[in-house]
Amino acid sequence: MTTETITKTLETVVPAMEKATTDAVAQAQAGFEQMNGKVREMMEKNMKSITEMNEFAKGNVEALIESAKAAAAGAETLTTHFVESSKASFEESQAAFKSMTALKSPAEVLAAQQQFAKTQFDKAVANWSHVTETWMKLAGEVVQPLSNRVALAQETVKKSMAV
Numbered sequence: 001m002t003t004e005t006i007t008k009t010l011e012t013v014v015p016a017m018e019k020a021t022t023d024a025v026a027q028a029q030a031g032f033e034q035m036n037g038k039v040r041e042m043m044e045k046n047m048k049s050i051t052e053m054n055e056f057a058k059g060n061v062e063a064l065i066e067s068a069k070a071a072a073a074g075a076e077t078l079t080t081h082f083v084e085s086s087k088a089s090f091e092e093s094q095a096a097f098k099s100m101t102a103l104k105s106p107a108e109v110l111a112a113q114q115q116f117a118k119t120q121f122d123k124a125v126a127n128w129s130h131v132t133e134t135w136m137k138l139a140g141e142v143v144q145p146l147s148n149r150v151a152l153a154q155e156t157v158k159k160s161m162a163v
Helices: 003-101 106-162
Strands: none
Touching: 003 106
């Protein structure tokens, strides 16, 4: 080969190599930019998921606090009721005992005891009905915030499964 042939070959090959190199660099840059875009999109989705999970966890803590407050208020209500009921029962028993000591005959004492027992039984039934109703209401108030969170979790799972 002559120098002239080599020069002509190089003049044709060099631009082709430059074009091939430029095209390869452009394709590499396009691929890199596409990969960057996908990575950015994936990171944004992950950040959104983490934010949603944090919000959900925060809601769970708030529901637990609300439930605990309802339990504490209910316990206070029940304690107050038991104290007042016990105090009233003690006072009624004292009054009944005093009135029975003033009675003259055993028949009068027996009748007074029967009346007192009947009254106390009726009050005990009413009291336990009240306590049962209060417990049921309290249970609903304590469970409701947690139940709401479970329903929200189920709905969230349903939505994520639908996607």
